[in-house]
Amino acid sequence: MPIIDPEAIVGSRITNQSLSRWLHSLPGVDKVGLEARAAALSTRSIKTTSKAWALDMAISMMDLTTLEGGDTKERVRSLCLKALTPDPHDLTTPQPAAICVYGDMVKHAKEALGKSKIQVAAVATAFPSGRASLAVKLLDTKDAVNAGADEIDMVIDRGAFLSGQYLEVYKLIQAVKKACERKDGSHAHLKVILETGELETYDNIRRASYLAMLAGADFIKTSTGKVSVNATLPTTLLMLEAVRDWYDETKIQIGVKPAGGIRTSKDAIKYLVVVKEIAGEKWLTPKYFRFGASSLLNDVLMQRQKLSTGHYSGRDYVSVD
């Protein structure tokens, strides 16, 4: 895998000033054009075999999530069992890509998932606000990695980003990336949550995407799901453009994960259309595109049942989470 040289990309030594200059030299986002493009792509009609394919792809891209204060070991276990057998009536249903939980639940998730290929993702770095000292954030990350987490979903410090302290955010991501390393030299996959709902402008989202990619993110993720504005189609489109352009420039392929507010199959399929049209088929795989969702799975399962039985299903026919 090619390794990037941040200094070569930025064009000088990494300082707050050089990062700032680099990020602010990115082209501005055409808000109207971006939203119109997202709206146009979301009108596309996906039917029959394409729909069946898209539903299965959506399931296999899902990070089945439970991030509640009231989470228990049992709740995580039941979610894992659901991931192992999403639809007991139809064993051809694919499994989701990962289970996403808080750090202290990683061991329970690992235990419940056993030898399956389903990954365990842990949110870390004082999720969702990110308001803690660097030491605490790194410890939080290491704790989850040591417990066996395959993926780490970190949050950036939005306060620092918005006040122009780009170097601080850059160093934070790099430090967390280092904390993701395991003893055997491998490292947990790092997803960087930009919390786009708090970044105010599309320009900021573009800058935050590039900053995260420069610092070594494996994935850029829209949201924590804990603020009022979560993943939106235009935001995801914008981030897909960023990873596409980054790949053209560096040959490093970064993934995208919209999270929060994606509840229906219809929504999920709209995102898949955008992935295909903006980033291309290279991204139409769980390795490079994920959905952070909890209630989406049941809706997709009901749609699958509709396709196989010919009549509409109901929520009595999927498990209660």
Add this chain to the structure above:
Amino acid sequence: MRLEVKKTYKLFIGGKFPRSESGRVYKVNDHKGEFLANVAKASRKDSRDAVVAARAAQSGWAGATAYNRGQILYRIAEMLEGRREQFVEEIRALTGKTDKQANLEVDQAIDSFVWHAGWTDKIESVAGNMNPVAGPFFNISTNQPTGVVAAFAPQDTALVGLVNTIAPAIVSGNTIVVVSSEQLPLPASTFAEVLETSDLPGGVVNILTGNAAELGSWLASHLDVNAIDLEGTSNAAELEMLAAENLKRVIRPGSYSRKSATGSLQHILDLMELKTVWHPKGH
């Protein structure tokens, strides 16, 4: 000389007035065969959306106190009274009834709502029960709404039949997706406007205009529908078989009169489930 503003009659789903997702409309003629209006023609996807809206509204409506439901039903009767002239005019144009006959039909519709409004907090008193059992238990049977009801209003009446299809379902806390009479749909659309302004939470009543034969199998086979009222259908036996898949409660055509100012307690109970609780008696 001014151009008359013709009304577009739309569907009523989740408290909103959408066009059919299919974009279709159909022509409705008056009793002399002359064009009266274009009405939205609901598609299978509209029926699906309506069930989703009805399901979303169900727990809230069932959770409202019986007293509150009664007040809202009574309020619907009040609002119907206020729109009397419009209903009379539509009924006359569609059916050729005289002014007196059309007024009578509106009277019946209003009175039926008042009749049903009175039942909300009395169903339990009359139909609930403390059962005698041979053991140290209180054994109590209570009636619970069954959930989401799909219904086909009678084809031969414009307003009173629709009202006598909706009221018995929602009185106990069910929500309903009702397909109006295909040829006499205008009062159904106007009735939706009454509902929209009467404190009834969105989604409790969803009104579709269109072809019962087209929508029938989708609603009858829908697993998120708990009961089906087949009054206005012409292939009831076939639909009843589809409804058996998830053991829907079924009301067959002709089971109850839909043209009177009073309903039937049995009709209400047909759309409810009996829940029996065993509770240990103290010493």
